[in-house]
Amino acid sequence: MTVPLRLGTRGSALAMAQSGQIAEAVTAATGRPVELVEVVTAGDRSNAPVHRLGVGVFVSALRDALTARTIDFAVHSYKDLPTAAAGGLHIAAVPARQDPRDALIAQGGRTLAELPPGATVGTGALRRIAQLHALGLQLEVTPIRGNIDTRLARVVGPEADLDAVVLARAGLARIGRADEITETLDPMLMLPAPAQGALAVECRVDDQDLVELLAVLDHAPSRAAVTAERAFLATLEAGCSAPVAAYAELAEGDTGDEIYLRGAVISPDGTRDLRLSRTGTPADAAEIGKALAAELLDLGADSILGHEGHTGPGTQQFGSTE
Numbered sequence: 001m002t003v004p005l006r007l008g009t010r011g012s013a014l015a016m017a018q019s020g021q022i023a024e025a026v027t028a029a030t031g032r033p034v035e036l037v038e039v040v041t042a043g044d045r046s047n048a049p050v051h052r053l054g055v056g057v058f059v060s061a062l063r064d065a066l067t068a069r070t071i072d073f074a075v076h077s078y079k080d081l082p083t084a085a086a087g088g089l090h091i092a093a094v095p096a097r098q099d100p101r102d103a104l105i106a107q108g109g110r111t112l113a114e115l116p117p118g119a120t121v122g123t124g125a126l127r128r129i130a131q132l133h134a135l136g137l138q139l140e141v142t143p144i145r146g147n148i149d150t151r152l153a154r155v156v157g158p159e160a161d162l163d164a165v166v167l168a169r170a171g172l173a174r175i176g177r178a179d180e181i182t183e184t185l186d187p188m189l190m191l192p193a194p195a196q197g198a199l200a201v202e203c204r205v206d207d208q209d210l211v212e213l214l215a216v217l218d219h220a221p222s223r224a225a226v227t228a229e230r231a232f233l234a235t236l237e238a239g240c241s242a243p244v245a246a247y248a249e250l251a252e253g254d255t256g257d258e259i260y261l262r263g264a265v266i267s268p269d270g271t272r273d274l275r276l277s278r279t280g281t282p283a284d285a286a287e288i289g290k291a292l293a294a295e296l297l298d299l300g301a302d303s304i305l306g307h308e309g310h311t312g313p314g315t316q317q318f319g320s321t322e
């Protein structure tokens with residue numbers, strides 16, 4: 001009898017959905033049974049604002065369990081991973097990415113353009129707060145947190161107290177609530193978070209058999225896109241809670257595949273909005289991300305990110321508020 005592989009997962013609906021899906025994919029591709037092992041993270045135990053909780057709160061307990069060998073592999077929402085590499089661990093697969101766009105869920109089926117001045121829109125992510133303000137619609141942006149169901153309850157059902165919330169389309173789709181979206185936001189209005197919609201399948205780097213086995217789930221175009229977006233984020237020395245957005249699209253050019261990367265750094269009040277794009281080949285994904293970040297730094301992105309006076313690596317120490 002084959003010993004099951006132990007897949008460590010948080011207990012949230014989103015984590016269980018994505019871990020379950022990857023467990024099935026591993027079994028289908030390799031014939032190996034997979035068992036889910038629930039790991040409680042500091043982020044799940046606390047009600048404190050996420051930016052106060054420290055290094056990748058939703059991630060570190062899973063990584064500790066990997067290192068302690070109580071689990072064999074873990075599935076993360078890629079956008080929640082700190083940009084700093086984790087010693088002894090390896091991202092063995094980036095599966096095919098889901099729709100990376102953000103979505104609006106508004107009362108009365110409304111779109112952003114249909115919300116009147118003063119309408120209340122809930123989101124906790126600085127990146128979304130900044131872009132909502134930059135639209136100039138006089139929306140009343142309200143900080144919210146909690147899991148996806150908690151955030152949706154602010155607009156749907158008896159406890160609803162906001163006109164709208166903004167959430168990632170991918171998360172809603174994974175927990176089966178995409179039908180409540182009233183507008184999928186064009187990246188021209190709301191550029192997604194780096195790696196949004198992508199998963200990272202992680203195991204110990206010395207577990208060579210598993211590294212090879214999990215590689216069957218890797219999707220090269222998704223990995224290239226995420227590599228460009230994350231190189232952009234890392235070069236800005238910004239963490240996943242910074243007002244930084246990036247979106248790489250792959251298209252067929254005249255001379256083969258082309259990557260088209262858009263990146264933005266926006267002040268939280270929306271008054272300073274730096275956006276540029278760059279193209280190149282998927283093989284140069286990391287270089288494209290770095291070069292785009294360097295261009296934005298030349299334009300003053302540092303001052304928006306508040307790096308002056310910082311000694312450490314930007315906001316990397318913070319967990320995600322995405």
Ligand SMILES: NCc1[nH]cc(CCC(=O)O)c1CC(=O)O
Pocket residue numbers: 077078079080148166167168169170171172195196197198320321322
């Ligand atoms: N920490 C929140 C988080 N992390 C991953 C997702 C789902 C989207 C994704 O997998 O990128 C979400 C919810 C959201 O942003 O609405």
